Amino acid sequence: MVEARTSPPSPFPVILQCCAAKKHRRRLTLRKMPDLEQSVHRKADTGTDRRHATQPETYAQIGKVAATGWAGRSLNTLSRTTGRALLLIGLIAAATAMAAMLTACAPTYDNVADQMLVDTQKQADDGLLKLENLGNETDSLKKSTNAADKKALTAAEAQASYASNVDFYSKLQSSMTALDDRITSNPDLSTQKIAPALKALEDNIDSVRQTHATQNELSPDFAKLTRQQMDQQFKALTVYELTIKNGSKPQ
């Protein structure tokens, strides 16, 4: 679009005004070529779009302007092309990453949760093994009529009582709560599948606690069987952690 000119020649070459965007870019490119612009603008007063000019010298001027503006146009084209390429690369990378996430859906291995699992199992094992040993000791001492053994039996029964082991159960349940929170906080669908197994273990610990509270003691066989049974449950959770560690998705 050629603007009517009544004032001195504009620094913007009329012949390159093919659209608003191109016009702006060419302003930046050709601002420093006043000699060429002057010759072009001699024809601009007619209001004719210079792209359609018929005078040979005008075409020559157009060619000169085009040639000298080639570097600027190329730079603009290059920057535009580069920007588009970078945007396309970024979109492809994002789409690829999203596709990988959606198809794999494997949770991220959490070494802290893994260590918490190990520590909690050891805590349960240590406590139940202590109760098993105390149970065996009291059973053995009960068979003795020795006064010293009777005194030792009283002490052993006191150690095996529920009151003496409340701390064990409380700390173990606290560890299980922390473990549950850590494992299930992993933002992956598969972590919700492990929640029932975790809850079953927590409920079983509570069952042992209630039995101990009711009887005020645990038979050594019960303590042993409970430890074996809980080890199976911890093992299932360990398999889950190791599956994730190996980069696989738990079933």
Next chain:
Amino acid sequence: MAIDWNQVGKDVEAAVINVLKGSWGTVSTAAGPQIQAMIAIGQSIEQSNSQGRLTPLEYDTLKAMEKRAFAGILHSYEAVGIVIAEQAADAAWNVISQALIKGAGIAFA
């Protein structure tokens, strides 16, 4: 009468498969060892009872723990809902319970 725990193991697996049906193939890797653990507990209960070293409350607690653990593992699989998991656990322990009652004479089993 001595309990044939090998046969009990097969019966337990058959009872679980009967409940899980097509889902057994999915869960068998994790459920298999848990079934073996239940059999081992059953054997230990038989031995402990013969020596009078297990109270009825402790037996009930062990039974509940075993069923809960088994159901928890089954329910961890998307293919098995909580109801089916509990039914499978009940079916498994019923086989063990019957074996303890008939084979070891444990009244509270």
